[in-house]
Amino acid sequence: MKIQIAAHFNKQTKDSKKELVQFHVKGDDEKKPELNAMTRSVVVLNIEGVEQALTTEFSKSTKDAKKTVLEFIVKGDTYSEHSYEFYRKAGSDVVLEIAESQMSIEEFRGEDDEDHEERREGVRGKVNPDGTIELEDKDQLTLEDVAAAGDKGGPVIPDNDDDLPF
Known part of the structure; x- marks a missing residue:
């Protein structure tokens, strides 16, 4: 038509x-x-x-x-x-x-459909009432793991703005 x-x-x-x-x-x-x-x-x-x-x-x-x-x-x-x-x-x-x-x-809307839930990369887990997070992926590094790696000769992560080089 x-x-x-x-x-x-x-x-x-x-x-x-x-x-x-x-x-x-x-x-x-x-x-x-x-x-x-x-x-x-x-x-x-x-x-x-x-x-x-x-x-x-x-x-x-x-x-x-x-x-x-x-x-x-x-x-x-x-x-x-x-x-x-x-x-x-x-x-x-x-x-x-x-x-x-x-x-x-459906073909026209494709993945732009507002009802379509987009899969995103990132950390998956559950937020506890006290604000801590339990990670789904046990191989995912935590901030504590990264900080400990810095103490063992790994990359150093500044703990405040005074440690920044600029």
Whole structure:
């Protein structure tokens, strides 16, 4: 399914994980039933006269007495220098083409999904009520082990700011 609508490229916002692009539908195009059918799916956005298209998640469509607002989420690593022409149209009236994508929401979100728990390197353990920590990995060095290594000719770790060389 593919539709063309007259819209105003209202805004573009970006944070570390995702980017949001928002359009206000103009005229009778807001009555097109295809808009509702494609909501909450992955779509390809193209602006007439711009070579670069964007693959986005059509996150929501809201309608009030004055306007219909379409919001699309672009993955944080998707935008680049080649999409510059697309974003130059922000703040202007455009002819927007919205086409269904073969990609699923899960494929689009990938590891950027907010529900996805990211595995991180670091110390694993349990914090006791007294503030001490019991490490899961018994081979993990503690600060006491490192300090003891310094006493035995290992690397010296300063115990206060006076020991720092600068």
